[in-house]
Amino acid sequence: MKALILSGGKGTRLRPLTYTGAKQLVPVANKPILWYGIEAIAAAGITEVGIVISPETGEEVKAKTGDGDRFGIQITYILQEQPAGLAHAVKVAQPFLKDSPFILYLGDNLVQGELGLFLEHFQSRDLDALTLLCHVPNPSAFGVAKVDEQGRVLQLVEKPLDPPSNLALVGIYFFSPVIHEAIASIQPSARGELEITDAIQSLIDQQKFVEALQIQGWWLDTGKKDDLLEANQIILDTCLTSSIQGQVDAASKISGRVQICAGSRIINCTIRGPVVIGNNCHLENCFIGPYSSIGDAVKLVDADLEHSVILQGATIVGIHQRIVDSVIGQRVQLRVAPQRPKALRFMIGDDCQIELCQ
Template sequence: MKAVVLAAGEGTRLRPLTEDTPKAMVEVSGKPLLTHCFEQLLDLDTDVEEFVVVVGYRKQDIIEHYDDEFRDVPITYTHQREQKGLAHALLTAEEHIDDDFMLMLGDNVFRANLGDVVRRQQEHRTDAAFLVEEVPYEEAGRYGVCDTNDYGEIVEVVEKPEDPPSNLVMTGFYTFSPAIFHAAKLVQPSNRGEYELSEAVDLLIRSGRTIDAIRMDGWRVDVGYPEDREEAEQRLSGKAEADVDSAASS
């Protein structure tokens, strides 16, 4: 499968780390976020045929760092000229995708069961499968919130709702069929003025497409603020888990 990685963001909330660095190149434990994404994708059972990386802010920094391959896997770059949301960014990759593909947001650090998402879509031949995570209800409104039926299928996705229908949220790793591109073209700007990926997903659902939700086993950190970077580094070093174990035994 090909893997699309969205890495066009400026990362204004990560300042001062992004004053002269694109968000995807912010280092966590000595590696850029984008390198963590590539490594997680290469660790899957499914071979990555090609990375399609969507760049934008300070794109040349990313292109010069990675050039045209990562660990012998070719990289194709597409350019999101304006920051108009994730659905808008995804559409820049359409011409390079002709089959089912993986999608990862380039600001996440994962140590989780990503391979289960790929296997579920391949085995069930659904139009999409998402890795989802339960969060406290008071935090759910920060994310794309999913509502599921008794079969574990997603029946609704709402972007950053004031009154979340559940506490199950999208994590930033997905598999899609090419049907997502048609849905993304139908998306209208949200109240934030962006073309939301969650709205494209909701259009897929309303058209009768099936989307499976796979609950996360492991952890992920969405690196949106400087303190998130610190949390990711602690988790990668094992310190966060050690602190939990210590608290549980005391």
């Protein structure tokens, strides 16, 4: 069994952050989104993993993620020159996959639950394809499945105007090698891409064994800012453990689950968890509210924030109005003049410099 993780695409829904970086490397609770998928695959006992990368961000993904040693797996990087669809990515990866069954995992997805349980179902039932489904309130925004009472998939439709159900396709699939024949038989869709839903529908039409399982926990597609913040909140709620390795002075007050990494200094701050603060940060005269993730080497002075994600190397100084529901990119410099504006809300890309004046 192998795994194929998709880490290409242009990340248009997370711009401006993704003008300069891969969306799969944007951190959730200070860990790249991509790594959650890798860890889940490794936990399922799969050690041969291919990661599909794009020309624009592939080198960054490789540099950040490495050869797989840190996860106990072996990673092979596969270049997809153009984002021509999920099925096209599988086609490009066929020399790596060969005749092995595999998991197809979209690298910007987060799913609660163990992949091993789904893998066991796929293998024990000797299926040609297994799709994971989740009830959603807006099925027209997703690929949608129609399923019978036995769990057999009857129909798949990509972003339908009139959805046959409210069961969305989660970005995780299990395939036997027969999927390659199905991909070879389909044509590009109206948007010019080879759709994995069309390939699975081809298997269904050929009476192959295609089933679906509904996930019982949460599923998060982190393609937008609010989705990213929701993912950050859920991961902090469910996974964060308290740990203080940095220096905290006597004037600071810390409550709830808070993680402060090595080399960080906390001076005269109030921190209410769940909060994670990375390595080598400097926080002084700040209030840090729940569901905040602060990356490595961040400097915060005279600043208040909550329910926000601050990426590596950012500097925020002199902002007493609370920053909420914000994602602030790497190396951003954000300062405010003494006269205070009424409210602040940000979606700021990498390398910006912003000064608020009145």
